[in-house]
Amino acid sequence: METKNIILSAKGLCKSFAHNGGQIHVLNSIDLDICAGDFTVVMGASGSGKSTLLYALSGMDRATAGTVEYHGSDLVKMRESALTALRRKDFGFIFQQMHLVSNLTMRENITVPGYLDKSRRAHDVDARADALLAQMGLSHVAAHLPAQCSGGEQQRCAVARAIIHEPVLVFADEPTGALNNRSTTEVLDLLTALNGKGQSILMVTHDSRAALRASRLLYISDGRIISELRLSPYSPEDEKHREAQVSAWLAAMEW
């Protein structure tokens, strides 16, 4: 049943780095399927390979071995131009440090990637950007430069940028890592709301509060996925129960 909804599938994914004449194996033969509509959260200790897994799955970095299949194409062997096309149409990225282009306004940071997808009319991109700005509560800072906005505003802008082209899958790397409590909640609410509308999300995080929003939790250690926890869709009313469930799971992982 589940295979019908698979949008990204990794098989035997390995990533090694040369170091002092030897090899460091960061990912060790990972098999992983990402399904449509999932809010997948990858957790693990520092250096466990979770960010490396995110790069490899998103095509930002090439795996040393294995395959990452997306719509029948292997991202590992894909040409750079094809990967660029994927980023324009199918994938969205959210970074821990926001990484907004500092000399573009908040609105331009959202519209510019939208313009790259030539199948969309510029007018539609502008309209969607304005809608997203309103949705994210950013309309009042639309003409501001990122440096003139708060961290939370910047990260919400980054989220809007990641979904301007209505991607199939959003990759988020510690999106709340650089935010204060209030902003963290704002961003997590936003991602949860997106997921509630069917947006597939793959997020790497250290933050157990972020993990509560997941529908699927993966724990990675020494380059292997050693455990998985399936959760029901997030609802605020259910938070205490989820917290207990996740805490127990993380404790089992010696988190």
Add this chain to the structure above:
Amino acid sequence: MRSILKLLGANIRHKKGAFAGIIILMMLITVSYTVTLSNNRNLKETLVHDYEAQGFGDWIVPFLEDDEFSGDIEKLSSYPEITKVSRVELSSFIPKSLLADGKETEDFTFMLPDSDAYALFNADLTEFVPHTALKSGEVYLAYGMHLSPLYAVGKELRITCDDGSEEVFTVRGYVQSVRYYSNSAFLCREDFDRLAGKHVISRLFDLSIFLKAGTDEGALREKLRNDLEMFRSPDIRIETAEDFFNSEMLVTATGTRILGVFVVLLVAIVLIVLINSITTAVETDYENLGILKANGFSKQQLRLVWILQYLFALLIGTVLGLLISVPLTAYFTHLFMSISPFLTSTRIALGQSLLISGAVMLLCTLFAFLATARICRISPVRAISGGRSEVCFDSRLQIGIRRRGMHFLTALRQFTSRLKSYLGCTLIAALLVFFLCTVSFLTRGINSDLFALPSGDVEMGILGEDNETIPQERLDRVVAIAKKYDAAPEFFTMASPSMTIEQESQDIPVYAFSEEWLYYQPVEGRLAKYDNETTILETLARRLNKKIGDTVTLTNGTYRADFVIVGYIQTIADYSGVCQMTADGLKKLGYCKPMIGYLRLADPGRKAEIVSALNDELSGKIKAWEGKTASYVEEIDKMIDLIMYAVIAAVYLVSIVFAAVAVSMLCRRSFLQERTDIGIFRAIGFSVRELRLQFAFRFLLIAIPGAVIGSVGAAFGAKPLLSVIMQVVGISRFRAETDLLVFLIPALAICAAFFVFAFCTSRRVRRVSVRALITE
């Protein structure tokens, strides 16, 4: 010291690009001045050596052998200012006819007795070989004649003498004569004397006067004029060694001046690049420098490392430049022989080049010292705890980014966000465009008009005894003969005796034409209309410290008269000095006869018949020949074109290479500073090509204001600058046609170079991995 050397090595390893860039720029500069200075010095050395070896002194006075002044010549040795008086024997060549390789020719003017003072060329004309004495029936020719196949080695010269006898000579080779480098043949003594006996040649000599060092030549000239009749004779003309050298060095001296300006601009570009490079490096190494400071390195030690690094690069550039200059100097020496008839040494001017390199390095060191001052301001605590502050963007441009023209608009935003950091690059573009525009003006302004002398389809020497007035009847007769063959011949005459102006030692030509339109157009004032007026070369007026309205004294033998300057002229043909006045003005100086007559024909097709008729009907009164106007002007134009094409090619090449290196270094700086932005752009879907295009557009936007500044600068400054440079060749007010192309072509070339090189340099965008954006 060891730690400093270690740091130096590490710096060079990690900044190979900047290091190589400075090496390349310094190498180009070194090559530019070394090759020019070497050619300049080698030519001068050759001229000085040959001039002395061939017996020429500080003053040369051309004389007829049977001149009446033999007593005066003997007296010259008694003057304390004169150390030696000698003669260089030659003759004017006046055969009845001359066939070269079976074809009639009038190419020979002088014949000289051969001597080992004339260096003999090898068969390839690439070097000298030991001089071999000529046998009877053999001739050496002046180097300048090798261009014509009629005078190839082994060809025959058949001379018909007045008595009908024939003399046959075989061309044996080519020699280098410092004063007689074209239209001259060299014979063995036996043949020379025999031809003199047959009146095929008329004996002449150059009286060579050697002066004591420090002699006031003007005062001596005046003293000799008072004491000796020969110096009062209107037919005696003094040529000075200084003027001779100036004349032969004309092209290289001008080239050196132009190159001097170019080198100054290039050095300015190197300084800009150097400062940019240091600024970038300090920014990118901010944390390392903080750590080094925290570990006990003093700011002076750190600055020393950086200064040594650039000094080292400059030194390598200088050495490489000198090495490359060796074959290039030889190549240009060979090329230069097509313009200058002298084979010079191919040694490089090491001393002069090292001196200039030293000065450039000193200047660069000073600027490097100033630019590294920011190292002093680095706080170790701040550097270690997070590094430099983020790049500040301060664009006030309100143009929003739209899909249409998105890459250009993004580039515009990037450019306007950090305007200050691109100032250096804009300045480089401005300097290059300014120089290219200046060269465009130069190539447009230099043409045969600046060299032109009066000319006609038929030209004739008007013969007369001494200084007799030529009867009008004879001139009318010339027109009458011409009218038999041509519907509307125009006839005019020119007198151009040499006279002394304001007691200068060098005589200058004074022109009087029968038609006003023949004169050079005055650059200020007007032409002389009355017999007390003169128009003079502007550079001569400056030398004499005279202005329009001032009076100058001209002396011709015993005649002396004052003339009011009414205008300035300019010409390369008589760059050291020239005057124009009316024929009546010349009469006040005791000069009555026109020297040359010119016929301009409605149909030049029958000029040979007119020449023949004139020579037959006015035999002994005139000697006519076919004007070589077209070919003369053509030759000058060809020579100018050759030089100008070479200049343009060299200047554009060096400018483009400079633009390439400068853009590459500055682009690298932007690249280092915006690595994260590039990563972001790639992560959100920009392709490598699009990002490269953004870089290219940004550097185009940097180049455009530079091109505008350079063009505006050239519009106002190029001609005055060229006037200063060209003063040495008699051009006081450089004139050239100005149209949009003069500015457009250099501006487009530099803008295109910036665009293309930025696009090429930014290929390293490929290497930016998006994963760099992700924080572990």
